[in-house]
Amino acid sequence: MTKPELTLAHSRTAPLPKLRRVAVDAAQHDLLARLLAAAAPNAPSARMAATLLRQHGSLARVLCASDQRLKSVSHMTEDTIAHLRLTQAVAETITRKQLDDRPILGSWQTVMEYCRATMAHRDVEEVRVFYLDRKNHLIADEQHSRGTVDHAPFYPREVIKRALEMSASALVVVHNHPSGDPTPSTGDIALTRQLGEASKMMGLTLHDHIIITPSGEVSFRAEGLI
Structure with a gap:
């Protein structure tokens, strides 16, 4: 499975990741400051951007x-938050659009990019399910649940029920680990196997379960857990 670009820096000499990280931080600060200034021209956008990046x-x-x-950041307003939400929605929509009319299994890099954009950086766990047709085209991408920093409820029966409602033939489950460690828990493994067995009984295919974080992801299929 393709890994995010950040992991490539780990194989280089020590000074390069540091220089690269500083450059990325500077670029992110500039972009965030511009977004904040567009929403609130009179606010200290550079200072707010620095505070937000230090916090997050x-x-x-x-x-x-x-x-x-x-x-919690000084000078932050409802309008500014709405502007940030709109920016995120635009980014997600652009990435999501690339999944339309294309077989999911043949567009795995795009799927991972979409999941990183929508889930990898969340501060609580979320579970999403991709429902696919017989040709593995996307029927729907739905949030199954949203939980806490280290847990999100997962109900295999509800996933199967929803798949049958929309005449789906296959599934891909994705959830994030806010801790940054994509290692599956024993609960993750048990529930995935339960979903896999239930899927087979109903004539559905569970293609994969992905755990995603900002620094990487784990495929249950690749790890032999499905």
Whole structure:
């Protein structure tokens, strides 16, 4: 499975990742400051951007942050938060559009990019399900559940029920680990096997279950867990 570009830097000499990280931080600060200034021209956008990036670590995490955490920053307004939400929605829509009318299994890099954009930087766990037709084209991409920092409820029966309602033939499940460690838990493995068995009984195919984080992902299929 394709890994995010960040992991490529780990195979180089020590100084290069540091230089690259500083450049990325500077670019993210500039872009975030511009977004904030567009929403609130009179606000200290550069200072706000620096504070947000220190708190969240990256622009992607800022855009995924909860309203409550964003409001903790001085000079943050409802209009500014709405502007950030719109920016995130545009980015997700552009990436999501690339999945339309294309077989999911033949567009795996695009799927991973979409999941990173929509889920990898969330501060709580979320479970999403891709429902596919017989040709593995996307029928629907739905949020199954949203939980806490280390848990999200998952109901295999509800997933199967929803798949049958929309006449889906196959599934791909994705959830994030806010901790940054994509290693599956024993609960993740057990529920995935339960979903796989239920899918077979109903004539459905569980193609994969992906755990995604900002720094990488784990495929249950690739790990032999399905």
